[in-house]
Structures are given as structure tokens and as C-alpha cells.
Amino acid sequence: MPSGTEFASLDRVNLVSTGLSGTNLERGSSHNLRVTLQAIRLNAPITKVELAEITGLTPPSMTNITRKLLADGLIVETGRRRGERGQPAVELAINANGAFSVGINIDRDHITMVALDFLGRVRARVAEEIAFAMPEQVIDFFTRNLAAIRASGEVDMDRIAGIGVAIPDDFGRVDMPLRPSDFGIWETFDLRQLFAAHDLDVFIENDASAAAIGELQFGHGRAAQTFFYVLISAGLGGGLVIDGHQVRGASGRSGEIGFLPLGKARRKPINLQDVVSLSGLFGHLAAAGFPDVGLGGLGKLKGAMAEAALAWSEKAADLLCEPILVINAAIDPEAIFIGGRLPAKLVDSLCGRLAVNIRHRGASLPARAPVLRAALAEDAAAMGAAILPFSSRFLPSRTALMKIEA
Structure with a gap:
């Protein structure tokens, strides 16, 4: 797993282990079409021979599959690969206008x-x-x-x-x-x-x-197949991906870290999302003397208001640390991604502080995943x-x- 904020390109050889293997069973035709499309999407431009190697399907099966995908307008021929022995092979890619x-x-x-x-x-x-x-x-x-x-x-x-x-x-x-x-x-x-x-x-x-799901298909998840996504929006939620598959849990409610209790206030219990959320941030800013900031105002933080927002990010990092430590111990993810509608600078501050907390308070853990700003932060949902x-x-x-x- 690369450190830092960028991930290396996927290796074609490794794709079989991430669920891109096909089947030669007749009832698997739909699966084979899907697997082939995914392999093309991740590796284009690519030839039929390479697709057969990646998916484990026979060359005749791959010929039939790609013929159908071409006829359906889902893929296109982009040219021929030259400079290799024999007749130049046709290269294939996803048709952007196919769907x-x-x-x-x-x-x-x-x-x-x-x-x-x-x-x-x-x-x-x-x-x-x-x-x-x-x-x-x-x-x-x-x-x-x-x-x-x-x-x-x-x-x-x-x-x-x-x-x-x-x-x-x-x-x-x-x-x-x-x-x-x-x-x-x-x-x-x-x-x-x-x-x-x-x-x-x-x-x-x-x-x-x-x-x-968005991060898995079009963000850093294309390289990190097991991760936890923390979404900071009006509330707080989480999404779990293991081995390239979203995991919903027994009742479809996995990742609901926002409902974790923080203790009791005088009148009612406080949950994690009461603090770690846009609502929590705006409440913190209002208490510091900056009411009615709004989302647009978060991108123009300066002076005392910026200091107040930074103080919120430090508090959020402190409160998120224990849940993320548990996720590290229980799931062993490759990465923790944080996204949502917070400004990138504030997310980076939160990620940095949370990483420090995890390193200090989770020193005994056998593995600790890096905490990174999600690639599809604002529009990920x-x-x-x-x-x-x-x-x-x-x-x-x-x-x-x-x-x-x-």
C-alpha cells in the first residue's frame, strides 16, 4: 500500500486477485461480460489476448464477448498495437457514450x-x-x-x-x-x-x-481494495469496502459511526455526529462568535475564524481516533479516506491530526492504515x-x- 496521497497504477497481473476472473460455465455469461467490461475500464487500451490472460477466459470466449460488447456500443476499437510480432492486435476501450x-x-x-x-x-x-x-x-x-x-x-x-x-x-x-x-x-x-x-x-x-462506492470505482479505491470511507456531511457516516466489495452488514447499516455515543449532556445523549459533522462545525463556529458562516464561508476562513475551525478539526480528530483504531484492529484496511463537503484544507488538517493521534494512541496495533483525503470528496455521494x-x-x-x- 503506497504511503502519501496518491496511489500507484494497478498492475494487470494483480487484477485477477481483485475479482476480475471470469468463468467458462454457461450460466456465467453475464458475469463474464461484466468482468470483461471492468477489465477494459481499468486497463484500456487493451487487446483481446491480454483480456483473456487477465480474466482467465479462453480466447474464443473473449472473442465472442468483445464482439457483443462492440455491437452493444459499450466498447470501441481505438487502433492497432504495432511493434510486436505478428499482425497488429486491435486495442479496445470503453465507449464513453455507451451508457x-x-x-x-x-x-x-x-x-x-x-x-x-x-x-x-x-x-x-x-x-x-x-x-x-x-x-x-x-x-x-x-x-x-x-x-x-x-x-x-x-x-x-x-x-x-x-x-x-x-x-x-x-x-x-x-x-x-x-x-x-x-x-x-x-x-x-x-x-x-x-x-x-x-x-x-x-x-x-x-x-x-x-x-x-464512488471512491471504489473512480477514486483511490481503484488501488486500495479494502478501506473505510468517513463521510462528513450534515451528519456523519461511514462506508466499508472489503476486497473490492461494499459490505452492508446484517441489517444494511454498517459504518454508522455517527451514532456512537460520546456520553451524556445535561438534557440528552450526545453522539459523535453531533460534533464531527458540518452541523457540529457550524455550531462550534457560532459558539466562537461566528454565526451564519455557511458552506461558502468555509472556503474563505482566515484570522480568528480559521483558528476556530482548526480547533474544531483537532477536536474532531480526537473524537474520531478511537472508532478508527477499532476499525484498524477489526478490519485491517489499506486506507481510511475522509470526504464530504468540507474544504480540502480543513480535511487535510483533520487527516493530519487524526494520523498523529492514531500513531500515538494506537502504537500497540499490529497495523495502522494511512488517513487520507478522499479523491471524490465533495460529490462522492x-x-x-x-x-x-x-x-x-x-x-x-x-x-x-x-x-x-x-
């Missing part, structure tokens, strides 16, 4: 929407600062901006794989400062029904888990949401070889 996806992150302080192409590039992005948006505000936001994306011509609407939605668990239930009394409607609202009018498949995921339709239709999964009974 598109839309992701929307609904949070208690904002809504962000992105449209991705098949290479994971952002073709459109829009965000609005809306405190405690109600369902009708979300659908209005989505409808307006989907129409704008359609009008832009950046996305082939006939090739949209679906809509991914990233939203915190217990969205309408968790008590937060300034929460409206009627915000609990979200607990009984059918999210899929909210987007039903658009006639697209809808995929829903916890925001921190979606952020981890929205991008992870957009990956959900791609994952369902095109990416390798542990269930691809399971026999589905009617």
Missing part, C-alpha cells in the same frame, strides 16, 4: 445531482443549498435539472441506465438543529415513487455507502449514486454467478 447514469444526493443541507458517462466523467452537475428539503422540492429540483441535461445534448437519454439516489439513513427521524416539525414525512415517503414519473429504474443507497445503475447492469458482483429461481 449514462444520473445520481442525486439528498441531504439535510443540500441537493446535488450529477450525470456520468460510461467512463465516470461528469457530463453535468448542479447543486443547491436547500435546508431540510421536502419531497416536493426534491422532485422539482430533479425534474428541472433533468430537463436541462436533456436540452444540453451532453447525455443520450436513450442510454441512461437509471437513477441512483444517495440519502442518509433515518433521514426524517434524526434530530438535528433547525429541523422542521414536518420533516418526518420522509420516513413514510416512497423514494422510488418520487421518481416514478421519469420511467427510469431507481436505485437507493445510504449516502456514506454511496460515497464509498452523488457520483456513487450514479454508479448504482452501472453496478446493477454492467459491473462485476458477487451475485453474478448465483442461479436465480423463478
